[in-house]
Amino acid sequence: MTLVNIEKASFSYGTGHIFKDLSLKVDRGEICCLLGPNGCGKTTLLDCILGTLQLKTGRILINNKETKGMKPGQRARQIAYVPQRHEHTFPYTVLEIAMMGRAAYISMFSSPSEVDKKIAEEALEMVGMTGFRNRPYTQLSGGEGQMVMIARALAQKTPLIIMDEPTAHLDFHNELLILETMSDLVKDFGLSIIMATHAPNHALYFENKGISASAALMHQGCFLAHGSPRDVLYEQSIKTLYNINTKVVSFDIDKDETRTQIIPIGTDRLQP
């Protein structure tokens, strides 16, 4: 069942188009990975879905409802957002941060109820951060901090979560931990996720895990390809996208589990 439907979306700052006539569908329970080089417009597209930027033409539907003209509160009950890098301000506790995910359900002149608190606690539980609930979030490591941001998004109880490079600046362990958490959320709760990422292997990882995943390759303001990661990610498409030489390898890690990965080989730069 289609959850997000982007129809012929175009955006420009002034004259030059950032992207043009993009169409994309994301189902319930699907992870869609937006791939493309720096500056190709991934974040801009995400901002348009989030409503922080307005499309020039085209439209975006969620649950068959057009997002344009939605109030922030309405939108925030459909779409949650996990930022690439959260700028720390005051040392709020982890639970206070998670409760902010309830803002869309709380009227302007009131504050979170016991029910909101319980939902926030459940969200922390879902990402395994219950033990941190009274810690100042400014003192957490990058990976823990990102988990709190995911918990805040979960407290919003939306069908869709937008993540902008959620594993950027995370170490090897935390990167995988975030990916595993995302897989669980999609598998167990039927959430949909649209994520921008620089790692084609993330898309393959989700597909390998048997999750309904797709990869959309953004190139010069258009989609070069969109489909199941194994179908659209191969040596030639990666070459067009990033101008690097790669090798796609498959290997067995178990009797019945095969993994596919893309190994970067080299760029075409002239050797000195």
Place this chain on the structure above:
Amino acid sequence: MNSTKKTTTWFIIITAPIACIMISLCLGRYPIPFSEVVEIFWCKLTLSTCTLPDVQQSVVWDIRFPRAVLGAMVGGSLAISGAAFQGLFKNPLVSSGILGVSSGAGFGAALAILLFNTALVIYPMALFFGILAVCLSYMIGRIYKTSPVIMLVLGGVIVSSVFSALISFAKYVADPYEQLPTIVFWLMGSLASARVEDIAIAGIPMVLGVLGLLAVRWQINVLSMGDKEARTLGVNTRRIRGIIIVSATLATAGAVCISGVIGWIGLVIPHISRMLAGNDNKILMPLSVSLGACFLILVDNLGRIITGSEIPLGILTALVGGPFFVYLLKKTKGGGW
């Protein structure tokens, strides 16, 4: 925060300013025992005749009581406005004067002293110019729409410095024997002129402002996540920002027009509250009101008691508050900063 701690905190928030007001009624050049203060209060409230001398009644009811109440309102207003602006601008170094309200009000007062030299005109002029300064900052902040918060701060900085220059100009052209000392003393801040009628005039903007900020206080938490995140969390950032700016301006302008420029409270009281109760504005903002009120009453008492002629409040708040702040920093290790 568990429920017993919550109840205790709320109990302290409400009773502490009342206790401070009661104490300040006893203190001064003419000490009055607490029992007599209570008796005078009882008589006034029940409208019965009092056996105590008229001088005593007058000192407590007409002089000290309005002054203490006004001090509480001014301190509370400045502190909560500072806390709200710190959240709005995501910056702990911001205080209630960030959008130029203090310098604007200062100039309004200086102008009133230059032109008319009666207290009756000083209040409305200070209030008007304080609000005008914030409107100017807001308009400058709207020139660039992409980063509204940074532009707003920039607008505040510009407007503050322009009005500071205008204050200097007013001092420069003022008559050095009559007007100049008046301007200088006004700018240093004092509650000495407080009368019952003043509570009514300056009290309205202060009460409205404080209530407005208390009403949206939890939303300030969300707003301090930054504009983009706050919007994706479902907050109408423009509306909340508007409510905060209008309320904080009313509160601060109301405070400044009656008491002069009292720095420090809007910066440091919110921090002291952060150290004591954490950063959740749900509890932080009421606590700031309470602590701000207590702090200003106590400092005002010091100012009245230490020497025969009163020491201006702006001087004492910094002299007393500074060391106390350092002590708290050391004691609480900064509360997670």
